[in-house]
Amino acid sequence: MSISIEFPDGSKKQxxxxxxxxxxxxxxxxxLGKKAIAGKFNGELVDLHRALKQDGKLQILTANDDDALIxxxxxxxxxxxxxxxxxxxxxxxxxGHSTADGFFYDTDxxxxxxxxxxLADIKAQMQALVKANGEIKRVFVSKDELLKAFAGDPYKxxxxxxxxxxxxxAYQLGDFVDFGYRALLDKAGEAKIFELLSVxxxxxxxxxxxxxxxxxxxxxxxxxxxxxxxxxxxxxIKERDHRTLxxxxxxxFVDPKVGAGLPYWMPNGSTIRRTxxxxxxxxxxxxxxxxxxxxxxxxxxxxxxxxHWDHYREDMFPPMDMGDGEMLELRPMNCPSHIQxxxxxxxxxxxxxxxxxxxxxxxxYEKSGALSGLQRVREMTLNDGHTFVxxxxxxxxxxxxxxxxxxxxxxxxxxDYTFRLSYRxxxxxxKYFDDDEMWNKSQSMLKGAMDDLGLDYYEAEGEAAFYGPKxxxxxKTALGNDETLSTxxxxxxxxxxxxxxxxxxxxxxxxxVMIHRGVISTMERFIAYLTEIYKGAFPTWLAPTQVExxxxxxxxxxxxxxxxxxxxxxxxxxxxxxxxxxxxxYKIREAQTQKVPYTLVVGDQxxxxxxxxxxxxxxxxxxxxxxNVFVDAIVSEVKNFSRTGK
RNA sequence: GCCGCUUUAGCUCAGCAGGUAGAGCAUCACCAUGGUAAGGUGGGGGUCGCCGGUUCAAAUCCGGCAAGCGGCUCCA
Numbered sequence: 001m002s003i004s005i006e007f008p009d010g011s012k013k014q015x016x017x018x019x020x021x022x023x024x025x026x027x028x029x030x031x032l033g034k035k036a037i038a039g040k041f042n043g044e045l046v047d048l049h050r051a052l053k054q055d056g057k058l059q060i061l062t063a064n065d066d067d068a069l070i071x072x073x074x075x076x077x078x079x080x081x082x083x084x085x086x087x088x089x090x091x092x093x094x095x096g097h098s099t100a101d102g103f104f105y106d107t108d109x110x111x112x113x114x115x116x117x118x119l120a121d122i123k124a125q126m127q128a129l130v131k132a133n134g135e136i137k138r139v140f141v142s143k144d145e146l147l148k149a150f151a152g153d154p155y156k157x158x159x160x161x162x163x164x165x166x167x168x169x170a171y172q173l174g175d176f177v178d179f180g181y182r183a184l185l186d187k188a189g190e191a192k193i194f195e196l197l198s199v200x201x202x203x204x205x206x207x208x209x210x211x212x213x214x215x216x217x218x219x220x221x222x223x224x225x226x227x228x229x230x231x232x233x234x235x236x237i238k239e240r241d242h243r244t245l246x247x248x249x250x251x252x253f254v255d256p257k258v259g260a261g262l263p264y265w266m267p268n269g270s271t272i273r274r275t276x277x278x279x280x281x282x283x284x285x286x287x288x289x290x291x292x293x294x295x296x297x298x299x300x301x302x303x304x305x306x307x308h309w310d311h312y313r314e315d316m317f318p319p320m321d322m323g324d325g326e327m328l329e330l331r332p333m334n335c336p337s338h339i340q341x342x343x344x345x346x347x348x349x350x351x352x353x354x355x356x357x358x359x360x361x362x363x364x365y366e367k368s369g370a371l372s373g374l375q376r377v378r379e380m381t382l383n384d385g386h387t388f389v390x391x392x393x394x395x396x397x398x399x400x401x402x403x404x405x406x407x408x409x410x411x412x413x414x415x416d417y418t419f420r421l422s423y424r425x426x427x428x429x430x431k432y433f434d435d436d437e438m439w440n441k442s443q444s445m446l447k448g449a450m451d452d453l454g455l456d457y458y459e460a461e462g463e464a465a466f467y468g469p470k471x472x473x474x475x476k477t478a479l480g481n482d483e484t485l486s487t488x489x490x491x492x493x494x495x496x497x498x499x500x501x502x503x504x505x506x507x508x509x510x511x512x513v514m515i516h517r518g519v520i521s522t523m524e525r526f527i528a529y530l531t532e533i534y535k536g537a538f539p540t541w542l543a544p545t546q547v548e549x550x551x552x553x554x555x556x557x558x559x560x561x562x563x564x565x566x567x568x569x570x571x572x573x574x575x576x577x578x579x580x581x582x583x584x585x586y587k588i589r590e591a592q593t594q595k596v597p598y599t600l601v602v603g604d605q606x607x608x609x610x611x612x613x614x615x616x617x618x619x620x621x622x623x624x625x626x627x628n629v630f631v632d633a634i635v636s637e638v639k640n641f642s643r644t645g646k
Numbered sequence: 647g648c649c650g651c652u653u654u655a656g657c658u659c660a661g662c663a664g665g666u667a668g669a670g671c672a673u674c675a676c677c678a679u680g681g682u683a684a685g686g687u688g689g690g691g692g693u694c695g696c697c698g699g700u701u702c703a704a705a706u707c708c709g710g711c712a713a714g715c716g717g718c719u720c721c722a
Contacts, residue, residue, distance in 0.1 A: 115650060116716090200717030201649025208719040212649045215717070243715095247657075256695080256713040315721080362722090367647050368713085370720060382722065463721095484722060522722050552680050581679085589683035603681060615682065622682055 004055045015052070022048040025060045035062040037190075038071040038183045045071060047138055047183040063222040073098030075136065075185040076194050076220035080105050082176040083126040088114075092153040094204055094213045097181065101480065102219030106202055108155065113214045119196040122216075126194075133189030134174055140167040141177060149177050155204060155213070193227050194220035197234075240478035242531035243373040249536050249544070249594065251527075252374060261371040261378030263524060268544035271574065272530075273523050275542055277359055280383050280408070280520055287404050289357040289385055294337035296361045300327035305497055306336040307433060311466035315364045334360035335491075335516055338386040339498050342512075347502040349390060352512065353397050357385035359523070374528035375477065381523045387515040388500070394513055398449045398471075398488060401517050405473065405486050408519055411641040412530065413539070414475070417485060419455055421446055422463030422470040432466050433493045442490040443469045465516070467493040478532040485529065489516040537617055539642035540597040540634065547575040547634065548591040550584060552603030560607040564600065564627070571635050592617065598634065 001017040005024060015024060021041070025048075026033030039046045042056040045067060052058070061068040077096045080103075084091055088109050096105030107114055114122070141149075143160055146168060150156035159180065160168070170179035173188060185191060196218045204210040221227040238244055246252050251269030254262065265273060281291055300319045303309045308316065312332055319327040331337065338356040347354065361381045370376050389397050409415070423443050424432045432439070446469050450457050457471070464470055473486040491514040494500075501509040520526045530538070540546050549564055551557035561577055568575040576596075578587045584601065591599040601613040601622065612630050615622040625633075 113650070117651085198716055199650060202718045203648075206718075208648070212718070214649070217717080254714090260713065364721085367720065369647060369649095369718085371714090376721070380722065384722095479716095487722075518722065525722055550682085552682095554679095556680080583679065583685065584682065586684055587682095592683060599682085601682060605681085613682075620682080 006057045008059050018051040020049050037061050037068045045182040070098045071183050072220050073103035074181045075191045077103040077105050083129050094155045104215050104217045106213040106215050108213045116199050123196050130188050130192045136184050137172045139172045141170050237478050240532045242528040245531050245536035271544040272542050284357045289355040291357050297328050300329045302336045303329050317363050317365050330363040332364045334384045349502050349504045353387050353389040355387045360384045374524040377524050383520045385517050388512040401488050405519050417473050417475045419457035420472040420474050421457050421459045422472050423461050424464040425462030438492045465489050467491050485521050487518050537595040541638045541642045543597050545576050545596050546573050547598045548596045549577045549600045550587045
């Protein structure tokens with residue numbers, strides 16, 4: 001019997017039934033035989049010794065393939081578990097395997113949990129195991145044997161019992177057996193380049209009602225240089241972190257004396273925020289929105305009617321009991337407020353769509369462990385908007401909003417995002433308004449709109465708002481966490497709850513549909529996000545200080561410096577003059593560390609010629625420019641949102 | 647909220663076999679200072695996160711609480 005194997009280049013070759021991946025690699029070339037790490041057979045990762053018994057497509061993986069990293073990290077996870085099992089006899093094990101970012105293993109130790117302080121020891125023991133270079137064999141073991149190997153370990157027992165089949169594929173190194181891997185390397189010594197990174201809690205099987213295990217995070221590479229580069233990358237993340245930059249650039253702070261999750265905006269951060277707020281209001285006014293102000297407090301009854309009290313209570317601050325029967329509630333969302341605006345007048349179909357927008361301040365009682373700088377706070381101001389439309393306007397309005405979003409992203413140079421259609425969780429419907437027909441209808445409407453526009457998206461169950469499905473725009477933070485930036489939400493429920501109507505062409509009352517949307521998220525989250533993507537070097541139009549003027553000599557050049565400052569300020573440029581009695585180099589350095597877009601040094605030469613010496617942020621080569629040319633250039637740069645090529 | 651770690655001057659951190667605090671940067675003063683990333687000298691500044699306990703004595707040991715960090719769960 002022979003089987004036919006097809007290679008990535010399309011060529012086919014016959015092999016004996018049961019041939020191993022390694023044998024095939026060797027048959028192609030000696031060097032490939034040496035470099036081969038694993039295979040990908042019909043899309044599935046297989047180890048080198050796997051016997052192939054059917055026709056199929058085979059890719060031989062070498063260290064250069066991304067998938068090879070999965071094999072390596074799985075192997076490292078296996079070796080970590082083997083090390084831990086030997087070092088901590090009373091340790092129990094949850095899941096452990098490679099991730100997009102390395103690998104992890106969940107542990108639970110009766111004699112005290114592992115902590116970061118143990119990592120050095122564990123690493124040394126793991127290195128010893130690697131050095132011994134034992135053979136890692138793929139074996140088939142019965143459930144009973146596995147249960148014996150992990151006797152007394154409730155997590156592994158549960159994982160073993162969840163396996164289908166009698167003989168379970170597993171890997172063995174000496175006495176240690178573990179399962180659940182796709183493919184491993186065949187020698188422990190091949191996983192010698194790794195680093196144990198951190199320890200963190202993780203719920204068993206991701207359920208918060210389950211016990212919490214200790215998760216060891218780590219990463220492995222084939223080359224030391226790759227590991228070094230990755231560790232460097234992880235260190236550099238810190239430099240992007242908006243909390244670090246927020247302190248260095250004096251943007252904001254959070255003080256426990258005042259309250260966790262309640263940020264204070266320093267003048268620099270406030271300038272950025274104000275600039276963005278003015279920008280987005282102008283944009284929305286131009287797009288047909290009407291901007292309003294509504295109270296952040298309301299009678300609790302409002303949120304009972306909206307459904308927030310039933311479905312969103314755990315995220316709300318407790319109501320204030322005014323003592324005379326009145327209960328006031330800090331609003332967690334602005335939609336009920338905008339509904340009041342809608343309802344204040346009789347509405348005609350001629351007015352729709354009605355677009356109500358507000359930079360609406362809201363309060364949500366976020367769990368203490370979820371708070372993080374400006375990214376997750378308890379008081380936030382949302383770039384909120386609610387559009388009230390007739391049912392046949394939904395599609396167009398959806399496109400309008402999407403268009404607005406894209407235009408705004410362009411101005412902020414936001415390019416790295418994905419679309420997520422967020423549906424309700426069909427297995428947990430009590431979290432949501434109960435109306436299957438509405439859900440099915442609105443979910444398919446959203447999907448239809450995205451398909452019509454030909455946009456790529458992925459679907460996620462359980463991510464919807466309690467009142468309706470959403471289109472979310474997902475971005476990543478500096479630390480790599482997923483985060484929602486913009487959102488468009490279809491809502492048939494609230495209009496129902498509040499008995500919203502408009503008079504139709506037929507003179508009858510009709511129910512409008514509400515579209516909730518946030519374009520640039522909350523001011524807090526958006527500015528955190530921008531700080532990270534810009535690494536604190538805000539484009540000129542957003543920079544707190546746009547120009548720093550440094551006179552060469554405080555006595556001789558101050559008059560010119562001051563007139564320069566006046567000229568720029570008169571054009572609306574945020575300019576500072578450094579009058580301190582310090583060396584020029586010192587002031588220049590500070591302007592650079594503060595990431596000021598332009599530093600102007602002026603002395604005799606500039607004063608006599610009506611020029612400025614311009615040093616752009618990040619550049620070490622100043623250039624001399626005519627004063628008027630510089631002023632015009634920066635004014636137009638600010639006006640164009642600092643975009644080049646426009 | 648949960649697990650682990652952390653909390654000392656404005657910032658970054660040292661001190662910790664228990665004997666009442668230190669550096670660099672920043673700040674202030676004085677001196678110096680004309681060309682593109684840190685000039686010099688000196689001074690001021692901390693009830694060592696908060697509350698309680700052990701002790702003759704606690705920044706240091708123990709307990710509780712709070713906040714921060716890494717995650718998990720949740721989320722704009």
